[in-house]
Amino acid sequence: MTIRVLVADDQPLIxxxxxxxxxxAPGLTIVGDAADGGQAIALAASTTPDVILMDIRMPGLDGIVATRRILAGAPDPAPRVIVLTTFDLDEYVYAALAAGxxxxxxxxxxxxxxxxxxxxxxxxDILLAPQITHRLIEAYARHHRSPTPGDSRLSALTARETEVLRLIGTGAGNAEIAGGLALSEATVKTHVKRIMSKLRLSSRAQAVVAAYESGLVVPGRPAGR
Incomplete structure (x- = not known):
């Protein structure tokens, strides 16, 4: 299957x-390229890409706003957005993950x-470069949020779904979660799907953010506590 890719970056050479x-690259084809967020939104609607490479900092509409608007208006299945950044500890990256x-x-x-x-x-599959991403989210959480384990958003989840969300937040994949909870991977996938639906999340990346923001995963605390 050919993967349809849209590129959005304000730097012409990049x-x-x-x-x-x-x-x-075999199996990949470009369906459009945009110089700013506004163009990216328009092209995403007209070309329906599978994956969007989105520069996070662009004039006019930046990559965060563009990502949020694209995913909000996209038909199912929505494109999957990979944000591009110059810095590995960029607070804007957290915002982009939260945008979907x-x-x-x-x-x-x-x-x-x-x-x-x-x-x-x-x-x-789950987040790219998880070691960088988790470091980023932890740094953001330390400075911008006090953990609140009683977050009302979690009330819609069952005890098992809450535990699965906590493990997602630690960076565990479906196979690791299945092994840790003595479940089949198919069962874990079902739990993940229900979590995403109940919390209205559009990506596994957002599930990681939700686990941190709700206090299920506390920066600096060992995963098992």
């Missing part, structure tokens, strides 16, 4: 490089890493 890289982005990449990532990331995200 945008052209990403377009050339994707067009040269599936993950992020540093702009200096090697070509093979970018192609692999697109394929991974298109397949529905």
């Amino acid at each position: 945008r052209a490089g990403l377009v050339s890289l994707c067009n040269a 982005a599936a993950g992020f990449l540093l702009k200096d990532a090697p070509p093979a890493r970018i192609i692999s990331a697109i394929q991974t995200i298109a397949a529905g």
